[in-house]
Amino acid sequence: MRIITLIENTPGAPGCVHEHGLSLYVETARHTLLMDTGATGAFADNAAALGLDLSRVDTVVLSHGHYDHAGGLWRLVELAPHAQIYMQRGAGRDFYHGDRYIGIDKAILDLPNLHLLDGDCRLDEELFLFAGITGRRFWPRSNLELRTTAPDGTPVQDDFSHEQCLVIAQEGKHILLSGCAHNGILNILDRYRQLFGADPDVAVSGFHMKQADPYTPEEWAVIDDTARELARYHTRFYTGHCTGKPAQERLLARMGDQLHPLHSGLPLDL
Numbered sequence: 001m002r003i004i005t006l007i008e009n010t011p012g013a014p015g016c017v018h019e020h021g022l023s024l025y026v027e028t029a030r031h032t033l034l035m036d037t038g039a040t041g042a043f044a045d046n047a048a049a050l051g052l053d054l055s056r057v058d059t060v061v062l063s064h065g066h067y068d069h070a071g072g073l074w075r076l077v078e079l080a081p082h083a084q085i086y087m088q089r090g091a092g093r094d095f096y097h098g099d100r101y102i103g104i105d106k107a108i109l110d111l112p113n114l115h116l117l118d119g120d121c122r123l124d125e126e127l128f129l130f131a132g133i134t135g136r137r138f139w140p141r142s143n144l145e146l147r148t149t150a151p152d153g154t155p156v157q158d159d160f161s162h163e164q165c166l167v168i169a170q171e172g173k174h175i176l177l178s179g180c181a182h183n184g185i186l187n188i189l190d191r192y193r194q195l196f197g198a199d200p201d202v203a204v205s206g207f208h209m210k211q212a213d214p215y216t217p218e219e220w221a222v223i224d225d226t227a228r229e230l231a232r233y234h235t236r237f238y239t240g241h242c243t244g245k246p247a248q249e250r251l252l253a254r255m256g257d258q259l260h261p262l263h264s265g266l267p268l269d270l
Helices: 042-049 073-079 106-110 141-145 185-196 217-230 245-258
Strands: 002-007 023-027 032-035 059-061 084-088 095-097 114-117 127-130 146-149 155-157 165-170 173-177 202-204 236-239 259-261
Touching (some): 106 114, 127 185, 141 146, 173 185, 185 217, 217 245
Parallel strands (some): 032 059, 084 114, 173 202, 202 236
Antiparallel strands (some): 095 146, 127 165, 146 155
8 A cells, every 4th residue: 555645735746736735645455546636636737747647546535625625626537537536415515714715616516426425434345434523622723713604504613524534444554544634633533443443553634733823822732732642542643734834843843753744745654
């Protein structure tokens, strides 16, 4: 198995661009898949620069209903029209950051290969999707700026019930892929333990922390507490995208070799 960060917020491999978005390329024994498609089609240009054939992609998982994870889907559909696409049903709702629309293109909902899920779903022996993350340990405060709409059109706080995670099982190892961990990375790990009774060997996710200085003492304390809790897991972590550079540097300083940064175009050491 191999995983390559096709696109992320920071530069990495020569010839690869970066953007505010996330897309992970995964090859398993049975599948060639993408976890998210970035904000634009630039992930596909990076794939070409890396010599990856995206026409072989058979599965696409959209982690949640935000543009920076699903904006490049049309480019993938052009390259791999047979690929099966999976997202939670609620990811098709309207989403806003303040007054700015950050949801997906609604035309995605008409794609014939789209599967709208209502919770957990096992795709096969290798792939398992889970949602239903209800914990609130260190729930990201930056979520408070994010809204969706009630059935009557009233703006309401997004509860991120539309967020899902992918678990890949192969060669005796379990890899957990998340997008932004809007529900909180610790709550996602708690849900994983409920389902599998153990820790994932590897977890790849943005942590949706504050993006830039200044941080308050309370915000630094949450980052330090998160690092302490993550260190209790028998898991190697990879993070980037929405974690924020200052927060990521603080986590790296606290967690050492247990945490690694993501960069556009670079593979993960599995």
